[in-house]
Amino acid sequence: MVRVLFVCLGNICRSPMAEGIMRHLVEQRKLSHAIEVDSAGTSHYHIGDEPHHGTMRILRHNGISLSHRGRQFGKIDQQNFDYLIAMDSQNRRDMQAVLGANEAEVRLMLDYIPNGFKGRDVPDPWYTGNFEEVYAMLYAACNALLDEIVATKLSA
Template sequence: MNYCYSRAALNGNICRSPIAEAVFRKLVTDEKVENKWMTDSAAVSDWNVGRSPDARALSCLRNHGIMSAHKARQVTKDDFQTFDYILCMDESNLRDLKRKSNQVKDCKAKIELLGTYDPQKQLIIEDPYYGNEKDFETVYEQCVRCCKAFLEKSH
């Protein structure tokens, strides 16, 4: 089984990473390979643990026919031992994750930027929290491009 895990720290797992998680989950379902993937998202911080995604993120997903029941959670040591891939949104996330992974025995996760898969070469997925609906749509579009390319490469 493959495992995909997206993660963002700055927004506390309520904007970018839940969008990426929902997009990836829909893609694997549409491709009928959902039994090969376990998908989740989390944050380094505990700011919003237990909360639903930002209302603008949920609205953006609904506009694209995607539903999400995600609840924010904090990354755990087990995540580094369970997931094959941990995909993050920006370089700050990447640094934080790599630092945390160095503290985990038997870390098997490949940690990288989700944007490295973007055919349009948009490496960083910016946090839309302080933006508007258009910014959430931009995140959604980036996640679709990146997740499709990642899925094509991974199976």
């Protein structure tokens, strides 16, 4: 089983959106038996909260359902997940601080999109309100990540 964790600041906008998109893609490719997906936040601000209404709206608009409650990223996640993926550089630094010396294990979400996105942050729609732009970025990145997982972890 390959396990993927998406992480943002509050776990109510970007990371649950990525979780919903990735689960949807995994189901479409009939890989639910081989890939598990979750999300978390680096902060404690929204533990137990449902995703932001803008996140839920854009997911529903695209035919994706999501049942999720916010939780905080912790050191135990390092043991439980094969992929630790941060939405932005600050999230990555916060995750690395929790993990200690294992900083190479945390990748940026947009690094999975080819052609000029490497090193870029997923903008936080909590501040920008642009859930559509974020959805498009996350959809492209999730597709590319899933291709990588299939090619490197699931092919025999």
